[in-house]
Amino acid sequence: MSHITLIRHGQANSGARDEESYDKLSPLGHQQARWLGAYLRDASAHHPRIYCGTLIRHVETAASAGLVDVVQDERLNELPYFTLATLLRDQRGLDIPTDREGFIHHLPRVFTAWSNNDIANPPIAFDAYIEGVNTALAEIAEGPGPALVVTSGGLISMVMRDALGLDMQATARMALAIMNTSMHRIFPIGDTMTPVLFNAVPHLDTPDRHYAQTHL
Numbered sequence: 001m002s003h004i005t006l007i008r009h010g011q012a013n014s015g016a017r018d019e020e021s022y023d024k025l026s027p028l029g030h031q032q033a034r035w036l037g038a039y040l041r042d043a044s045a046h047h048p049r050i051y052c053g054t055l056i057r058h059v060e061t062a063a064s065a066g067l068v069d070v071v072q073d074e075r076l077n078e079l080p081y082f083t084l085a086t087l088l089r090d091q092r093g094l095d096i097p098t099d100r101e102g103f104i105h106h107l108p109r110v111f112t113a114w115s116n117n118d119i120a121n122p123p124i125a126f127d128a129y130i131e132g133v134n135t136a137l138a139e140i141a142e143g144p145g146p147a148l149v150v151t152s153g154g155l156i157s158m159v160m161r162d163a164l165g166l167d168m169q170a171t172a173r174m175a176l177a178i179m180n181t182s183m184h185r186i187f188p189i190g191d192t193m194t195p196v197l198f199n200a201v202p203h204l205d206t207p208d209r210h211y212a213q214t215h216l
Contacts, residue, residue, distance in 0.1 A: 001141040001142060001188035001191075001193070002140075002141055002142075002143060002144065002145055002146050002147060002188070003141075003146050003147075003185055003186065003187040003188065003196075004137060004140055004141060004146070004147050004148075004149055004185065004186050004193070005047065005146065005147070005148050005149070005183055005184070005185045005197070006149050006151055006155075006156050006159065006183070006184040006185070006186070007036070007061070007148060007149065007150045007151070007181060007182070007183055007184075008151065008152060008153045008156060008178050008179065008180055008181060008182050008184075009025070009029070009033075009055075009057040009058055009060075009061040009150060009151070009152060009180065009181070010025045010026075010028070010029030010030060010031075010032040010033040010036075010057070010060070010061045010064065010180050010181050011025065011026045011028045011029035011032060011180045011214045011216070012024060012025055012026065012029060012057045013026060014026070014214075014216040016082075017082065017096070018082050018083075018086075019080060019081075019082045019083060022057075022082065023055050023056045023057050024056050024057060024060070025056075025057055025060045025061065025064070028212060028214065029057070029060070029061070029064075029180060029181075030060065030064045031064075031212065032180050032181040032203075032204065032212055032214075033060070033061045033062075033063075033064035033065040033181055034064050034065065034066075035181070035203040035204065035209065035212070036065050036181045036203050037064070037065030037066040037067065038203070039202060039203035040065070041066070046145070046146065047145070047146050047147060047148040048144070048145040048146070048147075049071070049140070049143055049144075049145060049146075049147040049148070050062070050067050050068070050069060050070045050071065050147065050148045050149075050150075051070065051071045051072070051073055051076060051140060051147060051148070051149045051150070052067075052070050052071075052072055052073075052076060052149065052150035052151065053072065053073065053074065053075075053076035053077040053078070053150070053151050053152065053155075054072045054073070054074045054076075054077060055077050055078060055152070057152075058072075058076070058077070058150050058151060058152070059072065061150050061181070062150045065150075065181075067148065067150070070150075073136055075132040075133060075135065075136035076133070076136055076149060076150075076151045076155065077151075077152070077155070078151070078152030078153075078154050078155055079114075079129055079152075079154040079155065079158070080122070080123045080124065081107075081110065081154060083122070083123050084110050084113075084114050084119055084122060084123075085106070085110055087119050087120070087121070087122060088109070088110060088113055088119055091119065091120055092113070092118075094106070094109060100216065103176075104176060107172045107175060107176060108168055108169050108171075108172035108173075111168045111171060111172050111175075112168045112169075114126045115168055129158075130158060130162070133155055133158060133159065134162065137149075137159065137186075137193070141188065141193060153175050153178035154175055156175075156178055156184050157171050157172070157174045157175035157178065158171065159184075159186065160174055160184070160195055160198070161174075163186060163192075163193060163194060163195050164195065176215065177199060177215070178199055178215070179199055179201055179204075179213055179214060179215055180212075180214045180215070181201065181203070181204070182199045182200060182201050183197060183199075183200045183201070184197055184198050184199065184200070185197035201213060
């Protein structure tokens with residue numbers, strides 16, 4: 001098996017309240033991706049295979065980073081948070097937060113309700129989503145040489161959940177911590193993919209770029 005570096009997309013439209021409106025990079029998101037691409041080139045990082053989800057923010061991040069020959073796979077797309085939150089509001093009366101503090105408490109409740117099948121008629125069942133992610137990553141891991149995967153924070157947190165045996169509260173906290181264009185690596189140890197890197201942003205670590213270490 002080969003190791004996989006997961007990359008969260010650049011900052012998207014953080015003021016959005018639905019899936020479609022959120023799905024585009026902000027000007028800062030494009031800049032974060034350009035800095036990431038420059039870092040990878042300067043470091044002579046070797047990734048003969050590059051993948052991304054099919055969402056606009058994934059494709060734009062890969063393009064702004066200068067990544068080429070990118071294979072798109074919808075199984076690498078983000079979980080449908082906004083849709084799940086709307087369904088949970090309509091079915092259970094759980095208000096959708098309008099600020100980050102509210103979001104911190106809201107996200108684990110959405111994750112938990114979805115994983116427990118407590119949300120009726122979701123766009124995709126939790127188990128089906130996880131199976132799709134795991135199958136896609138297993139296929140990538142079987143390929144020759146290390147791979148880059150441009151995806152989203154929710155997916156990365158679910159990968160870490162499976163690898164580390166986290167509960168949903170811890171998974172949600174991990175999702176909230178993931179920064180835009182951060183890098184996360186899973187490495188084969190025996191026949192298991194194990195996290196060896198989390199939330200790395202060396203391309204944003206200089207003082208003049210600290211403002212670009214965004215979570216939303």
